[in-house]
Amino acid sequence: MNTHDPRRGLVAGGLAALRAIALFLLTALAGWTGPASAGEPSRAAVVQLTITGPIGPATSDYVERGLGQAAADGAALVILRLDTPGGLDTSMREIIKAILAAPLPVAGFVAPRGAHAASAGTFILYACHVAAMAPGTNLGAATPVAIGGPEGQPSPKPPEREASSPRDEPSLPDVREKAASDAAAYIRSLAQLRGRNAAWAEKAVIEAASLSASDALAIGVVDLIAEDTDALLRALDGRTVTVAGQQQRIETGRLTLTAIEPDWRARFLGIITNPNVAAILLLVGVYGVLFEFYSPGLVGPGVIGAICLVLALYAFHILPVSWGGVSLILLGIALLVAEAFVPSFGVLGLGGITAFVIGAILLIEDDAPGFGVAWQLIGGSAVAFALTFGLLSTLVMRARARPVVTGREQLIGQTARVLDWSAGEGWVQLAGERWRARGPSALAPGMHVRVTGVDGLTLAVEAISPSS
Incomplete structure (x- = not known):
């Protein structure tokens, strides 16, 4: 009877991953001490x-x-x-x-x-x-x-085969046999x-x-x-x-x-070869490296991500993993990251979550007790990705619906007051700032005008009609 509870790996997975990193850094300085x-x-x-x-x-x-x-x-x-x-x-x-x-x-x-x-x-x-x-x-x-x-x-047990004629070639045993x-x-x-x-x-x-x-x-x-x-x-x-x-x-x-x-080496190896911990190390490693690329100079995410990534790859090297599963996990992460930059209307995000879940299920080729990725970890990660993806999508849609508040486009349509005007050009006051402007010759100081264009640091303005 298999008494292994996969939830143990999920509950301790995150802490074990951090403990693995700390143990690795501390014991690397101590050198080889033997059992x-x-x-x-x-x-x-x-x-x-x-x-x-x-x-x-x-x-x-x-x-x-x-x-x-x-x-x-x-x-x-x-x-x-x-x-x-x-x-x-x-x-x-x-x-x-x-x-x-x-x-x-x-x-x-x-x-x-x-x-x-x-x-x-x-x-x-x-x-x-x-x-x-x-x-x-x-x-x-x-x-x-x-x-x-x-x-x-x-x-x-394989099903019994029907009696065959002497001419039939003997069938080969299947993989289970x-x-x-x-x-x-x-x-x-x-x-x-x-x-x-x-x-x-x-x-x-x-x-x-x-x-x-x-x-x-x-x-x-x-x-x-x-x-x-x-x-x-x-x-x-x-x-x-x-x-x-x-x-x-x-x-x-x-x-x-x-x-x-x-000894420390056996304990450390036991931690990182837990498939749940190895999967967490892979996620932390990939995202740490990505954060470092997005924000160069932080150093911390890049260092932690690189260490986690190397530890995960080492664990996968000695575990019976399916590299097809690892590839699907990496593809899923890549699609989720791409969703934030490509307007795919959710297709990349959903595809990334699907690829990650399938890859995590296929990650370990052996069904030996204690060496499978807990479904709670797979489901929890998928839900976390989905929530993150949904939050980012909501923020992006809200940002697109907001009016422009900075830059050249924000000036168009604003109201200014004429300070000085002569021969179709002069100075206007806009949001507490003095701007050079060009417009109709009939404008005079004290009049209010509307900005219709921007040419470098010069505004194109027009008079505001009384009905406006």
């Missing part, structure tokens, strides 16, 4: 890594570097705590590759009580040298969601490598099957059940596993436990 931990692992220690929430690029980066540090510091064992609804296939495979290549044993542990290792978490648990679960946990539902709808639901077959073969190979139940592993992929901790132990999906980490260490003491093709005995009696937490 932060509760203390440097001592020799022959047990290192604990924790995977919580959706599995993405930040998770794989954290696990890979954590395993590397544990190996470099001579740790005897790594405990990988799992509580995840799944995640991206690419990130899952990177974590599994790191586990298979690790020179030390890795024990996967689904904990604490109530935790689960669904979808990608099941694959990772199968890849670990030792698989353990806490009471009250579950695993399974490993169907690739991109081929079969919502997380935890089996992919639709290929993806399911690939995922099933992958988890089967992991099960065979670790000597676990391969039949149920395939069932978890094909039929989205799930198991409780006790059932998983009964049929050989996991190796043991432990109440907590201390109980797990006691249960692992004396167990022999195969690491890099060689038998290795785990001795945990005198080992100390050290937890490696995600």
